[in-house]
Structures are given as structure tokens and as C-alpha cells.
Amino acid sequence: MNTPNAQRTPQRFVKKSKPWFSSNGLLLTILPFACIPATIAAFSKGNLLGIIINAGGYALFLLAAKLLQNGLIAEMAYEAKRVTRAPKWPLKTLAAFIVALATFIIAWLGAHNTFLVSLAFGGGALLGMYLNYGFDPRTEKSILGGHGYTTEEITQTIDQAEKVIFSIETANNQIRNSEFNKRIDRICDTARNILVELEANPAAIRRTRKFLLVYLEGASKVTAGYASTHQQAVLTSDLEQNFRNVLDSIETVFKEQKEKLLEEDLFDLDVQMEVLATQLKNEGVV
Amino acid sequence: MPKLLRKFLGLILLMTTIGLATCQSMSKAEPMPVQANMTL
Numbered sequence A: 001m002n003t004p005n006a007q008r009t010p011q012r013f014v015k016k017s018k019p020w021f022s023s024n025g026l027l028l029t030i031l032p033f034a035c036i037p038a039t040i041a042a043f044s045k046g047n048l049l050g051i052i053i054n055a056g057g058y059a060l061f062l063l064a065a066k067l068l069q070n071g072l073i074a075e076m077a078y079e080a081k082r083v084t085r086a087p088k089w090p091l092k093t094l095a096a097f098i099v100a101l102a103t104f105i106i107a108w109l110g111a112h113n114t115f116l117v118s119l120a121f122g123g124g125a126l127l128g129m130y131l132n133y134g135f136d137p138r139t140e141k142s143i144l145g146g147h148g149y150t151t152e153e154i155t156q157t158i159d160q161a162e163k164v165i166f167s168i169e170t171a172n173n174q175i176r177n178s179e180f181n182k183r184i185d186r187i188c189d190t191a192r193n194i195l196v197e198l199e200a201n202p203a204a205i206r207r208t209r210k211f212l213l214v215y216l217e218g219a220s221k222v223t224a225g226y227a228s229t230h231q232q233a234v235l236t237s238d239l240e241q242n243f244r245n246v247l248d249s250i251e252t253v254f255k256e257q258k259e260k261l262l263e264e265d266l267f268d269l270d271v272q273m274e275v276l277a278t279q280l281k282n283e284g285v286v
Numbered sequence B: 001m002p003k004l005l006r007k008f009l010g011l012i013l014l015m016t017t018i019g020l021a022t023c024q025s026m027s028k029a030e031p032m033p034v035q036a037n038m039t040l
Helices: A027-044 A048-080 A091-110 A115-133 A151-173 A178-200 A202-231 A237-263 A266-282 B003-027
Strands: none
Touching: A027 A048, A027 A091, A027 B003, A048 A091, A048 A115, A048 B003, A091 A115, A091 B003, A115 B003, A151 A178, A151 A202, A178 A202, A178 A237, A202 A237
């Protein structure tokens, strides 16, 4: 398949650093703080409606703060990825409407403003939420191409691979051998680079999926197996050497495959996959 | 509109509306006065 060079040699994706300050919905907990003394005052004066309005209003603000926090987290995850679906629930938008409703109710029934003035309070709060936090992203992020896979399938593949990489890293933490630790770290780095390539060029998904299934799963199983044996302290030099051989193969092949994925050398890739699959079987890994 | 200005405006609006509504509510957290019948 002819793909432009820009797609075949993408730049490494670097996540944006976090902003210097992010309230993460804390503002919605602090701003309506006057609701608490208002509730206490309503209690002391025996004003039932005041108690319900102020306590209920503050509860609504807290709910909105929680939804907003989750919405901001979902948005950060969305921004960090090149290929992904829009967040499932429009949490930020929902939080904005809840804030508007709570402000309207407190302004009308709590502060005894007229209906229209209270509506203006609610509308102002909604506009403030929109300007300060924005609403949720609703568009799917995808790179067009004739790869025939949906964004959901690509996202699932990447998520699944990230989980496997994480499990390899977890197993690696249990291994007390700096040589193996470094090698496994390098394998994980290369795997992450492959995922970056996949995000940039989803046309490679067919080959990458197969690659990730065979190699990454194999690397995960062999690392977890070694870590477990390592903890039981029944290591023999043969076992260590076997593990070293398997890591050697995985590491070498990972690097080669990454280059081949970029070169779109389909034939070589399939052949090497068969070779590694056989080796993993022989070593009793798969 | 620059993002910073937008956020600043949003913050002012939120502080005004939520802050004012809740503070007014605090100051009026007493039962509505019942109008006394002052007619003779």
C-alpha cells in the first residue's frame, strides 16, 4: 500500500504537560460554601424551606464538582490520544447544567429574587461553566484511511496492548536482576513505540495486532513465569539462561519488527512471527 | 477569544452568580415574615 512518508515515519507523540494550576472542580466546592452557614442560620431560625434549599443546593454543587472532575479526567485521556472515541457520557456538560439549576433554585427560593432575576443567575452560572471549563468533546478522533478497522477496534487494540505492557512492567518489578530489568524495560519501550506508530498509522493495525498478540503476550507470559519462579528462589543457571535466550530473541525481534512495520515489509514480518511463535512454544512459554 | 481571557471571564461569572446567590441566601435564611393585619 502506498502511504505518504509523513504517515510511515511519524514523530514520537509527546503528551502535553499538565497546566501549572488545575482546580479539578475544587472551585465548585469552595464557591457555594456560604450554603453551609445559610443552612445553620435556617436551622436556628426554624426555616424548613431554607434548610432544604441551602443543604440541597450545596449537595447539588458537590455532585456537579464530582461529575466535572470525572469529565476533566476523561477529557485529558481524550486529548492524550490520537485515535479514540469521544467520552461516553457528557459529564462536564451535565455538571454545568446542574450548577445552573442549583444557582437558579438558591437565587429564587433561597435568596427570594424574582423568577426572571433568578433565571439570569442560572444562565450566568451556565455561561461561566462553559467559559471556564468548556463542554465535553463529542467528535471521534480517527485517522482516515483504507485500513477497514473502526476507531473502537483500534482503541481496544491499543488499550489491550497497554494493559499487557503494564503487566510485564509489574512482573519486572518483582525480578531482582538488573540485567533482566534493563532488557525488559527496553522491550516495553519498543512496544510503546510500536503503539505510537499504530496511533499515527492505523493502516498498520492488521500486522500490529498479530504482532502484539504473539510477541507481547509471549513476553508477558515468560516474564510473569520467571518472576514467579524467581520469588520462589528455585532458580537454576539453566532456567536463567533460557530466560536470557528468550529475552534476547524477543528484544531483537521487537526492534526488527518495529522497523519492518514502518517499511511495511509484510512477508518478512509474517515469517519472523512464525519463527518466534515456534521458539516460544519450544521454551514452554506459549 | 484567548483561552486565558475566556477562563478569567468564566471565573468572574461563576464567582458572581454562585457567590452572590449563596451569600444572599445566607442573609435571608429566616422565615418569610407573615404580614400582620394592621387594619383596625
